[in-house]
Structure formats: C-alpha cells, structure tokens
Amino acid sequence: MTHDGLKAIDRRAFLSGTTGALAASLLPGSATSGDAKRRLVLAETQASLVGSGHPKTRVWSYNGTVPGPELRFKQGERLQIEVENRLPQETTVHWHGIRLPNAMDGVPHLTQQPIARGGKFVYAFDLPDAGTYWYHPHMLSSEQVGRGLYGPLIVEEREPIRVDRELTWVLDDWRLRPDAQIDDGFGNMMDASHAGRIGNTVTINGRVPDTVAVRRGERIRLRLINAANARIFGLEFAGHEPIVIAYDGQPVDPHRLKQRRLDLGPAMRADLVIDMMGKPGERFTLTDSFYRRQAYKLVDLVYGSESLRETRLDATFALAANTMPEPDIGNAVRHDIVFQGGMMGMMVERQMGGGSGSGMGMGGMGGGMGSMRDMMHSGRIWRINGVAAEGHVMKPMLTLERGKSYVLAMTNMTAWPHPIHLHGHSFRVISRNGAPTRDREWLDTVLMSSRERVEIAFVADNPGDWMFHCHILEHQAAGMMGVIRVA
Numbered sequence: 001m002t003h004d005g006l007k008a009i010d011r012r013a014f015l016s017g018t019t020g021a022l023a024a025s026l027l028p029g030s031a032t033s034g035d036a037k038r039r040l041v042l043a044e045t046q047a048s049l050v051g052s053g054h055p056k057t058r059v060w061s062y063n064g065t066v067p068g069p070e071l072r073f074k075q076g077e078r079l080q081i082e083v084e085n086r087l088p089q090e091t092t093v094h095w096h097g098i099r100l101p102n103a104m105d106g107v108p109h110l111t112q113q114p115i116a117r118g119g120k121f122v123y124a125f126d127l128p129d130a131g132t133y134w135y136h137p138h139m140l141s142s143e144q145v146g147r148g149l150y151g152p153l154i155v156e157e158r159e160p161i162r163v164d165r166e167l168t169w170v171l172d173d174w175r176l177r178p179d180a181q182i183d184d185g186f187g188n189m190m191d192a193s194h195a196g197r198i199g200n201t202v203t204i205n206g207r208v209p210d211t212v213a214v215r216r217g218e219r220i221r222l223r224l225i226n227a228a229n230a231r232i233f234g235l236e237f238a239g240h241e242p243i244v245i246a247y248d249g250q251p252v253d254p255h256r257l258k259q260r261r262l263d264l265g266p267a268m269r270a271d272l273v274i275d276m277m278g279k280p281g282e283r284f285t286l287t288d289s290f291y292r293r294q295a296y297k298l299v300d301l302v303y304g305s306e307s308l309r310e311t312r313l314d315a316t317f318a319l320a321a322n323t324m325p326e327p328d329i330g331n332a333v334r335h336d337i338v339f340q341g342g343m344m345g346m347m348v349e350r351q352m353g354g355g356s357g358s359g360m361g362m363g364g365m366g367g368g369m370g371s372m373r374d375m376m377h378s379g380r381i382w383r384i385n386g387v388a389a390e391g392h393v394m395k396p397m398l399t400l401e402r403g404k405s406y407v408l409a410m411t412n413m414t415a416w417p418h419p420i421h422l423h424g425h426s427f428r429v430i431s432r433n434g435a436p437t438r439d440r441e442w443l444d445t446v447l448m449s450s451r452e453r454v455e456i457a458f459v460a461d462n463p464g465d466w467m468f469h470c471h472i473l474e475h476q477a478a479g480m481m482g483v484i485r486v487a
Contacts (some may be wrong), residue, residue, distance in 0.1 A: 038071070038080065038081045038082070039063075039081065039082045039083075039084065040062045040063060040068065040069075040081055040082070040083045040084070040093070041062070041063055041064075041083075041084045041086060042060065042061070042062055042083065042084065042085050042086055042087050042091055042149065043060070043061065043064070043086035043087065044058060044059070044060055044061070044086075044087070044088075045058075045059060045060075045061045045064045045065075046058055046059065047059045047061070047065075047066045047148065047206055048207070049066070049174060049176070049180065049201065049203055049206060049207065049208065050176075050180050050201065050208050051207070051208060054180050055179055055180045055181070056180070057174075057176065057180050057181060057182060058181060058182065059147055059148035059182070060087060060144060060147040060148050060149050061148055061149065062135075062149065062150075062151050065206070066148040066206040067148075067150055067151045067152060067170040067172075067205060067206055067227065068135070068149070068150065068151025068152075069151060070151065070152045070153075070154060070168060071135070071151065071152070071153045071154070072153075072154045072155075072156065073127050073153075073154070073155050073156070074127075074155070074156045074158065075127060075128070075129065075130040075155055075156065075157060075158050076126070076127065076128070076158070077126075077127055077155075078124065078125070078126050078127070079095075079123065079124065079125055079126075079127055080122065080123070080124040081093075081122070081123050081124075082120055082121070082122045083115060083120065083121050083122075083123065084119075084120045085115040085116065085117060085118065085119050085120070086117075086118070087117065087144075088117065089117070089139065089140055089143075089144070090108070090114035090115060090116055090117065090139050090140075091114065091115050091137045091139045091140075091144060091149075092106040092107065092108050092112060092114055092115060092121075092137055092138050092139045093106045093121075093123060093135050093136070093137060093138075094106035094107065094135065094136055094137065094138040094423075095123070095125075095133065095135050095153060096133055096134050096135065096136060096153075096267055096421075096444070097131070097133040097134070097248055097249050097269070097426070097444045097445075098125070098127065098129075098133055098153070099128055099129065099324075099424060099425065099426065099462055100125040100126075100424070101125055101464075102424065102462070102463065102464025102465065102466070103464075104123050104124070104125045105423055105424060105464070105466070105467075106123070106137075106138050107138050107392050107423070107467050108138060108139045108392055109391065109392050109393050110392045110393050110465055110467065110483070111464070111465070114139050127155045128322070128323050129155065129249065129250070129322035129323055129324070129426075130155045130156060130157040130158070130249070130319070130320075130322060131155055131246060131248070131249020131250060131269075131271075131322065132152070132154060132168075132223040132224075132225060132246065132248075132249045132269045132270075132271055133152075133153040133154070133155065133249050133269070134150060134151065134152050134153055134170070134225050134227060134267075134269070135150065135151050135153050136149055136150040136151075136227065137149050138392070138467075141473050141476070141477075142186055142187065142197065142229055142473035142474050142476075142477050143186040143187070145227065145229055145473060146174075146175075146182070146186060146197060146229050146473070147182060148206075150170065150172070150227040151170070152168050152170055152223070152225055154168065154223065155249070157319060157320060158320070159320065161221070161245075161273075161315070161316070161317045161318075161319065162219075162313070162315040162317075163219045163220060163221040163273065163313075163317075164218045164219045164220065164308060164313070165218060165219075165220050165221075166220070166221045166222075166223070167212075167220060167221070167222050167223065168205075168223040168225070169204050169205060169222065169223065169224050169225070170204070170205050170206075170225045170227050171202070171203075171204060171224065171225065171226050171227065171228065171233055171264070172199075172202070172203050172206075172226075172227045172228050173198065173199035173200070173201060173202045173203070173228045173229075173231045174199045174200070174201045174202075174203065175197060175198075175199040175200055175201075176199070176200060176201045187474070187477065189381075191230070191474045192381050192474045192475070192477065192478040193342050193343045193381045193478070194342070194343050194416070195230055195416055195472070196229055196230025196266075196472035196473065196474040196475060197229045197230050197473070197474050198228075198229075198230050198231050199228070199229075199231065202231075202288070202296075202298065204298070204299060209298060209299040210299065210300065211283075211299065211300045211301075211302045212299055212300070212301055212302065213302055213304055214276045214278075214301050214302065214303055214304070215276060215303065215304055215306050215307065215308045216276060216277065216278060216279060216280055216303055216306075216307040216308060216309075216310070217275075217276065217277070217307055217308035217309030217310060217311070217312075217313075218275075218276040218308045219273065219274070219275050219276070219312070219313040219315075220273070220274050220276065221245075221271065221272070221273055221317075222242070222271070222272045222273075222274060223269065223271050224262075224264060224269060224270045224271075224272065225269050226264045226265060226266050226267060226268050226269070227266075227267075228266050229266065229472065229473045229474065230266060230472045230473065230474060231266070232263060232264065232265045232266070232290045232291075232417060232419075232447070233262075233263070233264045233288050233290060233298075234261050234262070234263050234264075234288055234289045234290030234291075235261065235262045235263075235264065235286060235287070235288060235298070236260060236261050236286070236287045236288075236289055237257075237260075237274070237284070237286055237301075238284045238285050238286070238287065239278060239282070239284040239301075240274055240275075240276070240277075240278075240284060240301070241256055241257075241274075241275075242256070242257055242262070242272040242273070242274045243255065243256060243272060243273045243274070243317065244256075244257065244262070244270060244271070244272055245271050245272065245273055245317055245318070245319055246269075246270065246271035246319060247268070247269070247270055247271075247441045247442070247443055248268060248269050248270075248426070248442065248443045248444045248445060249269060249271075249322075249444075250322055250324070250426055250441070250442035250443070251318070251319035251320065251321055251322065251442075252439050252441050252442070253318070253439060254273070254317060254318055255439065261289065263290060263447060265417065265419030265445065265447035265471070266419050266445075266471045266472055266473070267419055267421055267445045267471040268419060268443075268445045268447065271319075273317045275312045275313065276301070276303070277312065278301070278303045279303060280303050280304065280305045280306070280307060281303055281305070282302075282303045283300050283301070283302045283303070284300065284301045285297050285299075285300050285301075286298045286299050286300070286301065322426075322442075324426050324442060324458075324459075325459040325461055326459075327405040327406070327407075327427075327428060327457040327458050327459050328405040328459075329405065329407065329430065329457050331405060332404075332405035332406055332407045332457055333400075333404060333405070333406050333407070334406070334407045334408075334409060335398055335406065335407070335408055335409070336409050336410075336411070337384060337385060337397075337408055337409065337410045337411070338384070338385055338386075338410075338411045338413055339382070339383075339384055339410065339411065339412050339413060339414055339418055339420075339448070339470070339480065340382070340383045340384075340386070340413050340414060341381050341382035341383045341388070341414060341479065341480070342381060342382055342414045342415060342416055342475075343415065352411070352413050352451060380478065380479045381475075381478040381479055382414070382470065382475050382478050382479040382480035383479055383480070384397060384468075384480060384481070384482045385397060385482075387482070388478075388479030388480075389469075389476075389479050389480070389481035389482060390479075392467065392481070393483075394481075394482070394483055395483070396465060396482075396483045396484060396485035397468070397482035397483060397484060398482075398484045398485070399484075399485045399486075399487060400460035400484065400485065400486045400487070401460065401486075401487070402460055402461065402463050402486050402487060403459065403460070403461060404459070404460055405457065405458070405459050405460075406457065406458060406459075406460055407430070407455055407456070407457045408427075408455070408456050408457075409453070409455050410448065410453065410454050410455070410456065411452075411453045412448040412449065412450060412451060412452050412453075412454075413451070414450060415450050416450055416472075416475075417447060417448060417449050417450060418447075418448050418470040418472060418475065418480065419445050419446070419447045419448075419470065419471040419472065420445065420446050420447075420448060420468070420469070420470055420471070421444060421445040421467075421468070421469060421470075421471045422444060422456075422458075422466065422467075422468050422484065423466040423467045423468070424462040424464060424466040424486075425444070425458050425460070425461075425462055425466070426442045426443065426444050426458065427442070427443060427444070427446075427456040427457060427458035428440050428441070428442055428443075428456065428457045428458065429441055429443055429446055429454065429455075429456055430455050430456065430457050431453075431454070431455040432452065432453070432454050432455075433452060433453050434453065443456075445471055460486045461486075462486055463486050463487060464485070464486060465483050465484075465485050466483065466484050466485075466486065467481060467482075467483065468481070468482045468483065468484045469481035469482070
C-alpha cells in the first residue's frame with residue numbers, strides 16, 4: 001500500500017491498540033431526520049485516524065468528525081441544512097446521487113456561487129428516493145475530499161426490510177506521512193495522469209479497522225460508500241455470501257456477488273444483506289483485492305460467544321422500487337461519448353482505432369493538446385469527446401430535451417478505469433462491450449474498465465446544467481468533465 005516512493009505507514013503498528021474499541025465506531029452515528037433545519041460546520045480539526053500510540057491527524061471536517069455526521073431521513077421528507085464555512089478556502093456541498101433541483105446541486109459557479117470563507121448557505125430540497133447517498137464538496141474537491149470532507153446521507157424506505165442490525169461503512173484511503181499527517185502534494189501531475197491520488201492508509205468510518213464483532217444467526221444490512229479520491233475497492237467476504245440489494249441507493253433484484261467480489265469505484269455505493277452463520281469464536285477476513293499483487297486485509301469479522309439464532313432469518317429483503325421514470329430504449333436518442341487522455345492514452349486509442357486520423361486522438365486535438373509536454377504543462381490531461389474541461393462552467397457537450405429518453409454509448413479509450421458520474425439523474429446500465437447486462441442496474445456512477453464500452457439509458461427529466469465527470473477527483477480536475485444540459 002505504497003505510492004510513488006512515499007514511505008508506507010506501518011499498518012501493523014497503526015492497528016495496535018484499536019481492537020475492541022473499533023466495533024462500536026463502525027456503528028452508524030447519531031441520526032437526524034424530519035423537516036427541521038440542520039447545520040453543518042466545515043472547519044479544521046484533528047482525528048485519530050490510526051489509533052492510540054500515534055499522533056492525531058489534522059483534517060478538514062463537517063461538525064468536527066470524519067466522516068461527517070450521518071444524516072438520516074425518510075423517503076419523501078425535505079432536507080434543510082445550513083452550511084457554514086470556516087475553512088481557509090471557498091467550498092460547496094454536493095449531495096451525491098440525489099435527484100434534486102439544479103440550484104441545490106452544489107457545483108461552484110455552475111449551480112451556485114461558492115460559499116465564501118465565513119459564509120453560509122442553506123440547502124433545501126425534497127428526497128424522492130430511498131437509498132444510500134453521501135455528501136462532499138465540489139470546490140477544489142480533490143483536496144477538500146482528500147482532507148476528510150465527506151459524510152453519509154441515508155434515506156430510509158417507507159417500509160424498511162427486516163434486519164437485526166444496520167451498519168454504514170464509509171471507506172476511504174489517505175496519503176499519510178510517517179508522522180500521520182496528510183501529505184500536502186495535492187494536484188501533482190503523476191496522480192492526475194495515472195490512477196489518481198491513491199493513499200497508503202485505508203480507513204472505515206475514519207479509523208484504521210481491525211475487527212468487527214458479529215453474532216451467529218445475525219442478519220446485517222451493510223451500507224457501503226466509497227469516499228476515496230481514487231482507490232477502487234474490490235471486496236471479498238471470506239466465509240460469507242453477501243446478497244446485493246441496491247447499487248448507488250437504487251434497488252436491484254437481490255443476488256449474490258459476481259465472482260465473489262464487489263468492485264466499488266470512487267463515489268459508488270452498495271447495500272448488502274449478510275447472514276452471519278459462522279460459529280462462535282470464528283474469525284473471517286474481508287479482503288480488498290482489486291489491485292493485482294496488492295491485496296490486503298481490510299477488516300476481520302469476529303464471532304462472539306453469543307448465538308442469536310441457528311438458522312437464517314426467514315424474511316424477505318427485496319426493496320421497493322424508487323421513482324425513476326423508465327427509459328423508452330427502443331425510441332431513445334443515442335449519443336456517443338469517448339473518454340481519452342492520460343498516460344499511455346495515445347497507445348490505447350491507436351489500438352482501439354481512435355488515433356489522430358479519426359480526429360479523436362491526441363494528435364488531432366489542437367488547442368495546446370498536440371503533445372504530451374503541452375498536455376502536462378497545461379494540466380489538461382483528460383478529455384471527453386476531444387474536449388478537456390477547465391473549471392466547472394463550459395459550453396454543454398450535449399443538450400437534451402426534457403422528458404425524452406436517451407442512450408449514452410460510452411467508450412473508455414484510456415489505459416485506466418474511470419467511475420463516470422452524472423449529476424441530477426440515475427441511469428440504467430444496459431450493456432457492456434455489446435452484451436446486455438444481467439441486472440440492468442440503476443446507477444449514478446458507473447465504473448468503466450480500460451478499453452470498455454458501456455451503454456446507459458435514462459429519461460432526461462430534471463432540467464438544468466448538470467456535471468458529467470470521472471469521480472477519480474484528480475481526473476476530473478485535469479479535464480475529464482463535461483456539462484449536459486436538460487432543457
């Protein structure tokens with residue numbers, strides 16, 4: 001778990017002293033609900049990310065905690081939150097995955113003016129869909145999220161499924177120096193042109209994890225949120241068979257994990273139901289194995305002496321559908337979208353037939369993008385349909401007619417995976433590399449592998465100018481962003 005020569009944090013040393021206390025910290029925090037206005041105060045604080053015996057880490061936080069407080073509402077309620085900015089930078093709050101009014105989306109200059117230092121802003125909108133969501137800044141987000149600004153937003157179903165316990169795990173990684181302080185090298189070209197800012201210290205709910213206590217026969221609903229800048233998690237649950245019941249907050253036909261691993265890109269979420277059927281005293285490891293030859297233990301599930309029941313709970317766990325309109329795929333308007341750039345991007349484009357002869361390659365771009373040197377100097381490293389974004393305000397790449405169905409046929413002509421996020425909408429993933437998807441899952445962030453082609457379908461029913469970008473935050477900052485207008 002090292003990166004670019006940065007001295008690795010001693011994981012075993014960091015884990016010492018955390019066992020026992022950690023199980024309680026992994027439970028959901030204080031919940032808030034109802035229509036009353038809440039407050040979020042953004043400020044610098046210190047957090048014990050790596051446990052006793054090590055210095056606390058200077059972080060940026062919501063209400064003094066990392067992650068920020070779990071905001072919990074019921075489907076159909078209205079969120080009203082006053083945000084106060086005590087940071088040394090301007091900021092905003094984006095409510096990731098929520099289908100909300102454009103003016104509440106939290107994108108600086110595109111949907112609102114940034115919240116100045118010492119300033120306040122009130123976000124208020126209805127919550128149409130149940131599910132697992134999260135909140136984070138969209139102002140200088142690679143640094144602000146990288147310093148700890150994020151939190152879970154849970155919208156409960158009107159009729160929740162029956163479980164014995166619910167856990168929310170916000171996953172993150174941090175690039176820490178040996179003194180447990182955050183490395184300040186945000187925005188460097190190595191991160192921007194490769195895989196993004198991947199850290200050397202992984203946390204669950206702001207703590208380096210060790211064990212989670214469970215009971216035989218217990219049914220747990222596990223809400224997973226990937227808040228990392230760039231790390232993709234590939235989770236394997238040894239000795240257990242998790243059932244996926246939702247992706248990105250949206251219900252899916254319950255099913256076991258494909259190939260026994262859950263891949264979760266930055267900003268993506270998944271809800272799992274796990275029946276804990278191990279024996280008292282047993283221990284099972286949850287492994288993150290996404291990166292080849294870099295698999296590591298994330299956390300152990302440890303069974304106590306108590307048994308809740310000897311057989312699985314006899315109760316359904318299928319979730320009721322949310323309120324998205326179904327796209328008319330047969331009559332949908334189709335648009336092709338190509339993602340380009342990054343280190344080794346020219347090689348991949350040539351292999352896929354998208355070189356400069358097609359006008360889509362790096363050599364055919366112009367505008368200072370004709371060479372790797374120019375690209376690195378300008379910081380415009382990634383492109384969508386040949387255009388590298390600068391800031392959040394730009395000419396729309398697509399203008400969609402409100403109420404119509406659309407298919408976006410997306411091709412990743414780069415050497416790196418990209419979690420692609422569309423604001424203000426959810427979409428069905430209908431095919432990968434020409435093959436229909438099994439689950440036709442609703443997502444708001446879809447993970448595309450290198451050289452992969454993915455088709456998504458949705459109804460453009462939410463008016464406004466919406467961000468469309470890679471959620472590896474260094475990629476977004478270096479150009480992989482566009483604006484889709486619904487009018």
